[in-house]
Amino acid sequence: MTHTEEDIKFEQRVSRSILSSRQTAAIGEAGKTGTWRTMKPILHDEKCIVVKSGKPSCFLCWMFCPEISVSRTIPPVFDYDYCKGCGVCANECPTQAIEMIPEKENPSCESNEGGK
Amino acid sequence: MVIKVKDLPEEEYILPGTRMCSGCGLQIAYRWALKALGPNTIVCNPASCSTVTGGVGGYTPIKVPVMYNCFETVAAHASGVSAALAAKKKDKEIVVVAWAGDGGTYDIGIQGLSGAAERRSNFIYVCYNNQAYMNTGIQRSSATPFGAKTTTTPIIGKAQVNKNMFKIMRAHGLSYIATCATGYPQDLFEKFKKAREFNGKGVRYIEILSSCPPGWGHKVNESVEVTKKAVESGYWPLMEVIEGKLVISNPSKKYIDKSKRKDVRKYLKMQSRFKHFTEDDFKVWEEYIDDLWKELGWELEKQGDL
Ligand SMILES: Cc1ncc(C[n+]2csc(CCOP(=O)(O)OP(=O)(O)O)c2C)c(N)n1
Ligand code: SF4
Ligand code: SF4
Ligand code: SF4
């Protein structure tokens, strides 16, 4: 069976339509997931191991956060745009330096659109 | 030596703001697996919660290429992608990963997986095991453990013990097999690095015990703690089989000694799927753990490692 001009055109059309379904990597694919939060993590610097020692050591909060919303910096900083408030970081912090407080002003869901 | 947290790489391959539930264990596993494998990775992914993670519409939080396939075909798909890379002489630099749930592995994908393993197709197969069909609303799978309530085992919980996938994969004589858990990202990171080094040596199988707050009924903040408890009770041994040789991983080593194992009730009582348990149910679990370690112990002894 030979590959005709028409076959090639057909294949090109199919591959173009496959390529057009390609997705672009973007932060906030599900919108500002910080709007999901009912509890909010806050850091008590005076209890945090890396703040107290000034050395990069512990960072378990950074390692365990499912949402990649804690930075590996001194002090660790939360990304409230995307932190879902699960509390895993607070639960795993060896010195209870992270406290979960009720989220009073849960931002409106207006910004909850994908791909920003 | 376990890698230090400060020595783990900074680069992320999943971007924040994903569709996964708050406190999802799968997200911890996925994040650290991709961090270990790096940018030259192609993921093949069947229907599951991890597919939803890939995003809808024109955007995705995942920075490496992900290709979706039909539920039962992930191993066949990954075999094809890795063969294509080999034909293009790109198989050394690019690693192929089949990333599937327990439903996609233990049940619907097992035939394809077994075939790929026997053919020595070249990719890493990952089963993140959250012990049910979570994405469609917590239906029982053959990975669901004894007694667990699911939406299809709603009254007394599952009456059967789960399939032993680890042994099934061992029977295929793979070059590398490992178990991981969401409570131990450093251990997981190192195992994925190792699996990558076995590139060219057929299928490498990694199974991750993956916590799931809505499916297991533990608190959202306990996604790490719960699988730590699973390991500490001896229920989920972290281990590897490297070219046929069994190696118990560091976090699980001390639990070879039965007296060091913590009460499995601590693990079970954190989760509402086991809330109805009676003393008899707890006994089934205790026996399961005893039998598991008896067998592992025999093997370690035979190898001269005990
Ligand atoms: C052939 C086929 N049957 C059923 C489905 C519906 N389906 C989509 S995801 C899913 C559950 C997958 O369970 P698992 O592999 O354990 O992954 P999890 O959702 O738990 O992460 C099911 C049944 C499908 N997509 N294709
Ligand atoms: S672990 Fe949970 S609560 Fe803590 S920063 Fe991450 S998303 Fe927020
Ligand atoms: S886990 Fe706690 S002590 Fe460690 S770096 Fe994070 S906040 Fe500081
Ligand atoms: S149902 Fe479970 S596995 Fe699926 S996204 Fe939610 S927490 Fe993760």
Ligand SMILES: [Mg+2]
């Ligand atoms: Mg599942």
